[in-house]
Amino acid sequence: QVRFDHMQQHCGEHMLSYAFYKLFGAHNVGFHMSADMVGIDLDKEVDWQQALQAERFTNREIQEDRPITTKLVPAEEAPKMNLRKFNDKLTGILRIVSVEGSDSCTCCGTHPTSSGMVGLVKIFKVEKHKEGSRVSFLCGREALERVEQYMLAALDASNLLSIKETELPDGVARLQQEKKELSERLTECTGKLLEYRIAEMQAHPTATKAGHKKFVFLEPDMMPKEAKALAKRLGEIPESFSAIFYRNGERLNYMFLATDGAELSCQQVIRTVNEAFGGRGGGRPESCQGSAACPEDWQAKAEALMSVL
Template sequence: MKTKRLFDENVMQRECEAVVVRTEPYHEGYAVVLDQTVFFPEGGGQLSDTGTLTAGEKALPVKHVHEKAGEIFHETKEPLAPGTKVVAKLDWPVRFDHMQQHCGEHMLSYAFYKLFGAHNVGFHMSADMVGIDLDREVDWQQALQAERFTNREIQEDRPITTKLVPAEEAAKMNLRKFNDKLTGILRIVTVEGSDSCTCCGTHPTSSGMVGLVKIFKVEKHKEGSRISFLCGREALERVEQYMLAALDASNLLSIKETELPEGVARLQQETKELGERLTECTGKLLEYRIEEMKAHPATTEAGHAKFVFLESDMTPKEAKALAKRLGEIPEAFSAIFYQNGERLNYMFLATDGAELSCQQVIRTVNEAFGGRGGGRPESCQGSAICPADWREKAEALMSAL
């Protein structure tokens, strides 16, 4: 028995009375089939409705709805006995959001088709973004032109109608797109004087209900473009979020919102220059420390020079530069321990004549810190979770060499 789809007859209906036809186990809960429903099942790129099934005093949340062979299954945590009378009630804000996104997608797709001959070949709707894939590339200026075109048609509050027609008749209609493999009775959704295509999803009764369309990203995708956008309430909330972020950033930089790109570029350049100066100063400081160590040398048991650095504030780039400099010192063993976030990194070098195997050293260090690493006799590196007493442990291990 197929479920009667009340949303096809009246998309604005928010609840209905129904009778449970059957209930079956589904995943970690149950799937309830009703004789009729206002719940739209996920399909055609549109997310499913949510809401409740209420039987007497008991209201069961419906978190997802799917369809199979004409039957619509309402997914619940508890079963309902066949014959039970229920009130099926939508989470209306969720339904209305879905209608806004889906209808906005139709209208925006029509704009790209009308203005640039670009066809919608893919539709994606997630909880936080809607996307369409076009079969040709468009740039940002073209995307904004399509956005303006769509919002004008939304503001004109054009009527939106649906009708059922045989596939043979639909093939002769002036539709934006038509799949000639479709058969039987098809549902045609038409925005008056604008888009018209086959669709099984839910749409408001007029374009004004979409509110607005706002594009947020234009990307190259395969041989065409992917357009990411939102409509209605979700678009407004996202724009508000971006606006507040821009206001905060402009206040922090003491500039106008429209000057943010230049302000960020200036900050990036200043950060780059400061980084270069810091690297230069750090290099000079490490060179000074190396010379100090040479003046008061520590030695290995074999009598060769030993350089040990225990750094709580060093970047991997700085450590690599220091290792390169230490590698220029003949007949020397060098160890660098430095903290990087929650990790302790370590590097060991033995230049010609040092008579100490870095592989042997790193095995001992790995065992002491529970770390991993390896390399060659003359050069090894590894890392471990950084313990609070890493400095004391490292100093003791290096003193024993």
């Protein structure tokens, strides 16, 4: 089975290479066999339409079940034989493999007795490579199995979205658009919510020892992006000191801000906080940030630290 699979890939490679050569004058200049795909490098760039054209051409020659023959020929006769691939440095007796009325090239590999045994050829990828293209494909049983896999994946995805398989790209694009809109809406709502909380805090203000406004946020679940937006907003309130503690996964993050006239050094504050939580961080007198592993009682601890400022 492995041997037969390999023969299908190998012979399919001959035939597909011939199609690219015959239809577009592109030569096979490299061959790869990765764990899950066979690849050929062409010395000329081809696009998907051309690749599909070559694929159809090859599948037709497979279905025509053309006889495949090998012939031993002296090297000096080879140039006259119209070979697709020929190395003029070769000497002695050459082994020529021919698909009737189609590809002829020198090869020492094993081939089926007729092209029908290749089964089918299916191209899965066309990429730009150096000055040409890399075309990845499979033949025979392996091609069919890969198509089955992709078909089932497409079927599952289309069932999830309740659309036809051919509509999947549109469906995914629509989901992305919806996600983008929701995310924007969420950012907007979070911003509004924070505005309310700031307004409420200002209505019932707490003060620093020096008598300036003090805002302390203890957020059990906040994204760094949101914390940054909140800090920006708090930074617009004059004569204020603000502290934002927020938990993000396993980490406790903290930011401190002192606006003009707050008479408090954030560097001093963060030094105390770093010490209390075993964290790291620093910055400038008017703004600092840091983080630590998040302990269970972080809220009480942070509140106590901020209450003495």
